[in-house]
Amino acid sequence: MQLFSSGILSLGGCIMYLILTGNVALCILNYHTHNNEAQIIGRLYDYHLLDMVELGIDDCQLIETFKNQKIAAGIKPCLLFAGEPFNSSSEYQRLKNLLVDFFRGEEITGLRLAGLEHVISFTAAEGKIFMRSYRILTKKSGAKTPRVDLEEIGPRMDFSLRRTKLASDDLFKTSCKKPRQIKPKTVKNIKKDALGTTTGRIHLGKQDLSKLQVKRMKGLRKVKSGKKTSKGPKNPASI
Secondary structure, three states: OOHHHHOOOOOOOHHHHHHHHHOOOEEEEEEEOOOOEEEEEEEEEOOEEEEEEEEEEEEEEOHHHOOOOOOOOOOOOEEEEEOOHHHHOHHHHHHHHHHHHHHOOOOOOOOOHHHOOEEEEEEEEOOEEEEEEEEEEEEOOOOOOOEEEEEEOOOEEEEEEEEEEOOOHHHHHHHOOOOOOOOOOOOOOEEEOOOOOEEEOOOOOOOOHHHOOOOOOHHHOOOOOOOOOOOOOOOHHHO
């Protein structure tokens, strides 16, 4: 199956047609022949093919083969890359960057320790890439930091890097540039919460609370000087 030479992966091929009509930035294609099975991973930039990598599947164990507790859907995984090729080979470095785009999930500003439940590791050794998936187990250790154990939950896959179609260094550098975000004009003493409720703050001068007009009980009213408070017997000394 000559995918790279037959034009299926070219800009005019059916894969690019489906990608562009679906308006997606990442794609993955699994194909197999009589004795060959592989996955093709690609991504686009500015409606043009940026990177595309073919990974041969040498061994695969599905998630159903691991009879243990799984993690909930949508958990943001921790990505671990081990092996010298990820640091020395340009193709492996680009593959690492491509895998990070696939598995990074939603962007977040903070993460609590209990939210770390999933680890996906990629190990490059002996000309292959070993992908493993683990569930993080935190157990009591007698200290402030818990003891961490890893339990494999699948899937387990062994890849071999085959053909690649990578962008030039200049195009890749251009695609990594982040556009300047237009910051909204901030209004002093006015803010919005996550639900969109607007809250304002008003600053006042120092107030004289003694002049504040409030209704007071008769027993708390001030008595004017020279005015009798009650009628009682006259002082005998004045008679």
